Structures are given as C-alpha cells and as structure tokens.
Amino acid sequence: MQAQNTQTALPLDFSQVPPILEARNITVTFGQNLAVSQVDLTLRPGEIIGLIGPNGAGKTTFFNALTGFVRKTGTVTFQGRDISNLPAYDLPRLGIARTFQVERPFEDMTVLENVTISSFLKHPAPKDARTHAREALHRVGLLDRAEQKCSELNLARRRRLEVAKALALEPKVLFLDEVIAGLNPPAQAEMIQIIRGLAAEGMGIVMVEHIMKVIMSLSNHVICLAFGKKLAEGTPQNVARNPEVITAYLGSDHD
Numbered sequence: 001m002q003a004q005n006t007q008t009a010l011p012l013d014f015s016q017v018p019p020i021l022e023a024r025n026i027t028v029t030f031g032q033n034l035a036v037s038q039v040d041l042t043l044r045p046g047e048i049i050g051l052i053g054p055n056g057a058g059k060t061t062f063f064n065a066l067t068g069f070v071r072k073t074g075t076v077t078f079q080g081r082d083i084s085n086l087p088a089y090d091l092p093r094l095g096i097a098r099t100f101q102v103e104r105p106f107e108d109m110t111v112l113e114n115v116t117i118s119s120f121l122k123h124p125a126p127k128d129a130r131t132h133a134r135e136a137l138h139r140v141g142l143l144d145r146a147e148q149k150c151s152e153l154n155l156a157r158r159r160r161l162e163v164a165k166a167l168a169l170e171p172k173v174l175f176l177d178e179v180i181a182g183l184n185p186p187a188q189a190e191m192i193q194i195i196r197g198l199a200a201e202g203m204g205i206v207m208v209e210h211i212m213k214v215i216m217s218l219s220n221h222v223i224c225l226a227f228g229k230k231l232a233e234g235t236p237q238n239v240a241r242n243p244e245v246i247t248a249y250l251g252s253d254h255d
C-alpha cells in the first residue's frame with residue numbers, strides 16, 4: 001500500500017472557505033416520478049460531503065444530475081462559472097471527475113494503460129500521460145500493479161483503479177459513487193485513508209456511500225435525502241441524531 005500519509009488535520013470550519021461547487025434547486029423528474037426535488041449543495045475545497053438516504057431516496061440521481069448524466073432543472077456553478085447545461089464529457093476538462101458504481105475498466109489492458117487513457121485528456125503527449133498516470137496509481141497504492149491486466153485485479157484493487165482513473169483527470173472536485181461498499185474491513189480502511197488524503201490536499205469530495213459508519217466518520221458535512229427531498233443536513237453527529245433521519249432508516253438494512 002503506497003497511499004500517502006493522511007493524518008493531516010482538516011480545517012474544521014469550512015464556512016470561511018469560498019465554495020468550489022454550488023448546486024441550487026436541483027430537480028430531476030422521470031416521467032411522473034419526482035426523483036430529486038429542489039436540492040441544494042455547497043462544496044468547499046478540502047471538504048467531504050456524504051450523501052445518505054434510504055434506497056430510492058434519489059442519491060444516485062442527484063449525483064448524476066450534478067455530474068451532467070441526467071437532465072435536471074436548477075443551477076450548478078463550479079468556481080463561479082455556470083456549468084448547469086454542460087454535458088458530462090465537458091466536466092473533466094474543467095476539473096470535475098467521478099467514479100462509477102460498477103467499475104468497467106478495459107479488462108485486457110494493463111492497469112497503467114487504463115489510467116493513461118484518462119490522463120491523455122490533460123496530457124496529450126504519451127510520455128507525459130504515462131507519467132501522470134503513474135502518479136495517480138501511486139496515490140491509490142496501485143503502482144506495483146501497473147503492468148497487471150485489469151481482469152486479474154481483486155475488487156479492492158478494481159475500486160482503487162476506478163479512483164486512479166478519476167485522479168488522472170487531476171480534478172478539483174471528485175464524486176465518489178460507493179467506492180467502499182462491499183470491501184472487507186482492511187480494504188475499507190485503505191480506501192478511507194486515500195479519500196482523507198485527497199481532501200487534505202484540498203480536493204472537494206462528494207460521496208454516496210451506504211455504510212453509515214464510514215460516511216459518518218469521513219464526512220465533514222452530511223446530506224440526507226428521502227423521497228427525493230433533503231430531509232436533513234449538517235455535521236455527521238447532528239444528522240445521525242435527527243429523529244426524521246432515524247425514522248427514514250428504521251427497518252432498512254443499512255448498518
């Protein structure tokens with residue numbers, strides 16, 4: 001494991017830091033189904049926002065709306081620029097990257113080749129692209145697997161590869177879609193350490209995650225959605241104590 005030391009203290013009060021990403025009034029409908037209704041989000045550099053909510057609450061749809069993958073109404077600004085109507089493929093160039101819940105690397109290509117494909121977007125010269133891809137692999141502790149075929153990686157390493165592909169885009173804002181769920185405890189700890197390290201470097205992170213313990217310990221700010229609406233938000237401690245949040249989770253199988 002070569003992930004960097006992540007013990008750097010995060011600033012506790014983000015309210016003084018200017019936002020890097022702001023979403024206002026985000027609404028997504030699928031036919032008659034109001035999947036996300038007037039949800040706001042303000043993300044600051046170095047901040048980790050955890051999105052929680054019961055199944056079907058609208059987390060993935062909100063996430064997809066912010067990253068240009070579904071049609072929405074409302075506004076999204078990144079570094080003060082209105083990006084509401086930009087398609088998903090324009091966002092990495094600006095500095096916004098995401099991972100996908102189901103990782104789909106090119107299985108027959110090596111780990112390094114897969115990450116280099118992302119890196120080409122920022123570094124058209126092949127040598128530069130490879131150098132930066134290796135850096136991304138180093139940050140997730142996968143450099144020693146650079147020449148291995150993706151098909152040979154276990155789940156934990158595939159997840160780290162997914163993060164490395166996003167990091168190769170050199171983002172300022174990173175969206176992580178369930179990169180921890182399904183991993184065993186040591187692999188969870190490794191991923192948590194990687195995420196903390198990225199935030200400590202100043203990256204703004206929005207993450208959807210089902211494992212409550214993880215989201216509560218990693219996030220600076222938690223947003224809980226239910227039936228597409230924001231049910232509660234605040235510090236992890238305050239959200240965990242919120243009676244409406246507790247009720248929303250009663251009977252669900254989240255741990």
Ligand SMILES: Nc1ncnc2c1ncn2[C@@H]1O[C@H](COP(=O)(O)OP(=O)(O)OP(=O)(O)O)[C@@H](O)[C@H]1O
Pocket residue numbers: 030033035053054055056057058059060061062
């Ligand atoms: N492509 C789609 N077409 C139609 N309805 C959709 C689509 N995607 C999501 N929905 C609906 O939107 C609502 C929100 O779903 P979403 O997947 O965003 O919730 P979620 O909180 O991410 O759930 P989970 O925790 O199960 O992943 C649900 O009612 C879902 O059925």
